[in-house]
Each structure stands twice: as C-alpha cells, then as structure tokens.
Amino acid sequence: MAEPIIIAIPKGRILVETLPMLARVGIVPEAAFSDEDSRALRFATNDPNIGLIRVRAFDVATFVAHGAAQIGIVGSDVLDEFDYSEIYAPVDLGIGRCRLSVAEPVEMAAEDDPREWSHVRVATKYPELTRRHFAARGVQAECVKLNGAMEIAPVLGLASRIVDLVSSGRTLKENGLVEVETICEVSARLIVNRAAFKTRAAEIAPLVEAFRALVAEGAKDAA
Structure with missing residues (x-):
C-alpha cells in the first residue's frame, strides 16, 4: 500500500481559513488538529490515504520542496522568499490576503x-x-x-x-x-512537489482540481 499523501498546513491565521476549504474538498482532519493545545504535528483525516502536518509557514515550503510532504498551503511571500524550483504552485486560494x-x-x-x-x-x-x-x-x-x-x-x-x-x-x-x-x-497558494506530481499524478491531480474548482466557484459566487 502506498504511503498517504501528506498535506502541510501552516500554523496561524491561514490555518483558520484553510479548514473550511479542506472540508469542502472532502478532507476532514481528526479532532486533535483543531486543538491549539495539542503538541502533535501529524494528523489523520477521514481519508486514510491523506494525512496532515501542521508546521510553521516557512517550513511548509521546505517540507514540500524536499518531498517530505507532497502538497502544502502557504503564502506567496514564503514562495517568493525561497524560490524553490522543486515547487509547483497551481492554485491561488485567495485566502490569507x-x-x-x-x-x-x-x-x-x-x-x-x-x-x-x-x-x-x-x-x-x-x-x-x-x-x-x-x-x-x-x-x-x-x-x-x-x-x-x-x-x-x-x-x-x-x-x-x-x-x-x-x-x-x-x-x-x-x-x-x-x-x-x-x-x-x-495570498495563500496550493503548492505541490513537482516530482510527486509526476509520480503520483493519479492521487494528486484530483486534489489540485478540487481546490481549483472550489476557488472558481467562490469567484463565480462573488461575481
């Protein structure tokens, strides 16, 4: 059985805005994920093939760039600071502005x-x-x-x-x-490790498309 897809989520204000988006694409973290007193860093979700890690914003990019996490959500400021060639940022989530x-x-x-x-x-x-x-x-x-x-x-x-x-x-x-x-x-972006996007496209591409559709739906509603 393949290892779960790991999604890196930043602590802080982006986390609050990210949770509803995760739910709308069908990803529900275990209860401990929302517990600010929890010292755990890795969490299960309702999908056994998807796990979450909760780390500092600057570390999200590093985890994804090095393939320790396949997907992440992080501010464009962090992406601009590190400019990792290993990261693909396909979706502007429109949160954390x-x-x-x-x-x-x-x-x-x-x-x-x-x-x-x-x-x-x-x-x-x-x-x-x-x-x-x-x-x-x-x-x-x-x-x-x-x-x-x-x-x-x-x-x-x-x-x-x-x-x-x-x-x-x-x-x-x-x-x-x-x-x-x-x-x-x-603003916050959905980021993907480029190598993982090629080798695990069957798992990652649908998630990327789900987030893209969610953002497009939000833009349509706003219009």
Whole structure:
C-alpha cells in the first residue's frame, strides 16, 4: 500500500481559513488538529490515504520542496522568499490576503522620501525578497534577519525600518510605525512537489482540481 499523501498546513491565521476549504474538498482532519493545545504535528483525516502536518509557514515550503510532504498551503511571500524550483504552485486560494510592506517610525516618515533612498538597514524575516526588491530600485539593503517582533527593532535601534506582512496595520500603529512602501500583495497558494506530481499524478491531480474548482466557484459566487 502506498504511503498517504501528506498535506502541510501552516500554523496561524491561514490555518483558520484553510479548514473550511479542506472540508469542502472532502478532507476532514481528526479532532486533535483543531486543538491549539495539542503538541502533535501529524494528523489523520477521514481519508486514510491523506494525512496532515501542521508546521510553521516557512517550513511548509521546505517540507514540500524536499518531498517530505507532497502538497502544502502557504503564502506567496514564503514562495517568493525561497524560490524553490522543486515547487509547483497551481492554485491561488485567495485566502490569507495581506501585503508585504516597508514601514518606519511615524516621525521619520514625515520627513522621508523613499525615492531618495540609496542605502537602507532593514529588520525582516524576508532578507532575500527584500534585497531583490531594493536591488531592482538601485538601493542597497542591509538586512537584519529576525523571526518575529519586527516592530520593536526601530525603537531599540536595531534597524530604522522593517519589512513585514501587514493586514489591518493595527500592529504597526500601536508601535509607532507607518507603511511607506508596498513590496507585494500576498495570498495563500496550493503548492505541490513537482516530482510527486509526476509520480503520483493519479492521487494528486484530483486534489489540485478540487481546490481549483472550489476557488472558481467562490469567484463565480462573488461575481
């Protein structure tokens, strides 16, 4: 018997939006999957041929790229940061919408013009994406890699600016920061390991088509 297809799901806000989509394509996780206190990382579903793992968003791409999971759901920000050639992203799920932006202290922004930047020091967990963005503008970016708590970096003098995901902007405002430039719009994508898509097409292709049909149905309803 073949090993189950493993779908990697990110912890956090995308997880909440993903659960209804999974249910609508016929995948129902075991109860423990929704238990935030559970320390388990791998879970069964109503389909014995499909299992789930719940990991950090950045790790979803790594698991799928290396074939430890055959399918994943992850933000386009992560895909752009790693740019794994082993990953195929056939469906924009239209969930987890936000943007990746440059932000700086309000008082700095009042006298600042991004068009005049030649060198920036930035705190971010997206160093590659950030460097590429600024390089395209002829700006040298010195990136300080952080995995969280980005908003405190300017206050403590670690970096004058940050690059981070922004949804409502509330966190920035509460920390005295303001957006000054948008790098890209972000949404969650269904991703597939390219090799697995070829070798296990009979199992994976129907799942991809189910998600694609679900997104198309949602777009039709919205229209």
